[in-house]
Amino acid sequence: MKSPKKPSxxxxxxxxxxxxxxxxxxxxxxxxxxxxxxxxxxxVDLTKAGLYYYIESKEDxxxxxxxxxxxxxxxxxxxxxxQFDDPRxxxxxxxxxxxxxxxxxxxxxxILTDEIEGLKPKHRQQILDRKRVYMEFVRDTLEALRAAGxxxxxDSTVAxxxxxxxxxxxxxxxxxxxxxxxxxxxxxxxxxxxxxLINDVDGN
Amino acid sequence: MKSPKKPSxxxxxxxxxxxxxxxxxxxxxxxxxxxxxxxxxxxVDLTKAGLYYYIESKEDxxxxxxxxxxxxxxxxxxxxxxQFDDPRxxxxxxxxxxxxxxxxxxxxxxILTDEIEGLKPKHRQQILDRKRVYMEFVRDTLEALRAAGxxxxxDSTVAxxxxxxxxxxxxxxxxxxxxxxxxxxxxxxxxxxxxxLINDVDGN
DNA sequence: ACAATTCTACCGACCGTCCGGTTAGTTAAT
DNA sequence: ATTAACTAACCGGACGGTCGGTAGAATTGT
Numbered sequence: 001m002k003s004p005k006k007p008s009x010x011x012x013x014x015x016x017x018x019x020x021x022x023x024x025x026x027x028x029x030x031x032x033x034x035x036x037x038x039x040x041x042x043x044v045d046l047t048k049a050g051l052y053y054y055i056e057s058k059e060d061x062x063x064x065x066x067x068x069x070x071x072x073x074x075x076x077x078x079x080x081x082x083q084f085d086d087p088r089x090x091x092x093x094x095x096x097x098x099x100x101x102x103x104x105x106x107x108x109x110x111i112l113t114d115e116i117e118g119l120k121p122k123h124r125q126q127i128l129d130r131k132r133v134y135m136e137f138v139r140d141t142l143e144a145l146r147a148a149g150x151x152x153x154x155d156s157t158v159a160x161x162x163x164x165x166x167x168x169x170x171x172x173x174x175x176x177x178x179x180x181x182x183x184x185x186x187x188x189x190x191x192x193x194x195x196x197l198i199n200d201v202d203g204n
Numbered sequence: 205m206k207s208p209k210k211p212s213x214x215x216x217x218x219x220x221x222x223x224x225x226x227x228x229x230x231x232x233x234x235x236x237x238x239x240x241x242x243x244x245x246x247x248v249d250l251t252k253a254g255l256y257y258y259i260e261s262k263e264d265x266x267x268x269x270x271x272x273x274x275x276x277x278x279x280x281x282x283x284x285x286x287q288f289d290d291p292r293x294x295x296x297x298x299x300x301x302x303x304x305x306x307x308x309x310x311x312x313x314x315i316l317t318d319e320i321e322g323l324k325p326k327h328r329q330q331i332l333d334r335k336r337v338y339m340e341f342v343r344d345t346l347e348a349l350r351a352a353g354x355x356x357x358x359d360s361t362v363a364x365x366x367x368x369x370x371x372x373x374x375x376x377x378x379x380x381x382x383x384x385x386x387x388x389x390x391x392x393x394x395x396x397x398x399x400x401l402i403n404d405v406d407g408n
Numbered sequence: 409a410c411a412a413t414t415c416t417a418c419c420g421a422c423c424g425t426c427c428g429g430t431t432a433g434t435t436a437a438t
Numbered sequence: 439a440t441t442a443a444c445t446a447a448c449c450g451g452a453c454g455g456t457c458g459g460t461a462g463a464a465t466t467g468t
Binding site: 219250251252253254257258 | 417418419420
């Protein structure tokens with residue numbers, strides 16, 4: 001009766017997901033290199049050998065976390081935002097969805113940026129390729145704005161990186177128990193980012 | 205006749221400065237934890253033992269680099285920008301000066317953000333305190349804009365972090381041999397950031 | 409003037425520790 | 439009896455750091 005089937009991303013067991021989640025948190029707090037497998041094992045109440053019953057290697061664990069994070073980005077940011085035809089609405093959706101992933105504590109997504117160097121070249125390239133797709137989705141959105149005469153006179157590549165910088169920095173300073181709620185922070189960031197990009201001559 | 209006195213930051217020898225510079229570059233490329241002392245030693249044509257003639261410990265080396273970076277931020281960003289009384293000019297100066305430090309390859313400044321966890325708690329707190337001073341300088345500038353009725357309706361803390369995010373992300377994607385020059389990138393970032401913050405109703 | 413001494417800038421070899429990962433075996437439930 | 443889910447003990451290797459020593463330049467004593 002309790003979770004009879006769990007056809008998640010790759011049919012992982014509950015325990016495996018628990019390990020991924022905890023590992024992502026610890027990687028996020030301490031960094032990949034500074035985290036030992038014993039640290040992770042202890043956090044999920046296992047010995048190191050017990051942990052290796054579930055995973056193949058440290059690098060593989062990181063790769064799995066990053067694949068999960070990319071899958072979240074794609075299904076929780078790109079897909080929902082793609083449904084907006086209006087480029088401004090689409091841009092706002094990207095910021096809000098991505099921001100929400102980060103403020104709601106999806107540490108895996110936060111790791112995506114910081115720990116890429118921990119991957120072997122082949123795995124790294126796979127993740128970078130998927131990130132590139134995301135980046136070009138954002139850039140295309142900006143270019144759609146430009147085509148409609150609604151983008152300020154800014155380079156879309158620099159604009160995309162600027163937006164990413166703002167978003168990627170978010171999990172390093174935002175804490176859920178601060179004076180602003182996650183939704184408030186997202187709204188502020190949306191105001192700032194769109195204000196810097198959108199030509200507001202006709203007020204929409 | 206050749207450099208008779210060199211009263212630099214702390215009267216360091218040429219060799220020491222060379223070590224700091226090279227170490228900063230390698231830390232920036234590979235990360236602090238992923239860099240071994242032998243790596244650094246080889247990069248400055250020394251053995252590990254020879255390297256330890258100049259430094260006390262790996263952590264101490266990182267601390268020295270970060271102190272140097274903070275000193276650069278203070279003298280090359282805060283001090284020159286403080287001379288502008290007009291808050292908009294001051295904000296633009298902050299972005300331009302900080303951006304220039306990063307595009308001109310001051311790797312030490314780039315490290316400041318990413319490798320804080322490598323420091324011992326006491327040293328880390330010292331650096332964080334100095335960074336806090338910088339952050340409040342930026343926030344005060346935004347509040348001065350607000351007092352003059354020239355800031356959009358945005359939270360100044362979130363705005364400061366957003367700006368920092370954009371700047372701190374810069375050295376991770378900008379390469380000097382790209383299609384845009386450093387100055388062009390800085391100008392674009394300035395447009396985007398100020399556009400998102402400044403209330404342009406009366407055009408200045 | 410020159411030998412004796414001291415100092416600067418380094419090196420080869422080594423040490424204890426910790427890490428990622430393995431192996432051989434145990435336990436508990438089917 | 440078999441299998442899934444572990445554990446205690448261990449391994450090779452890399453790491454940060456140390457130690458004893460030394461070539462050569464600089465300084466000092468006479």
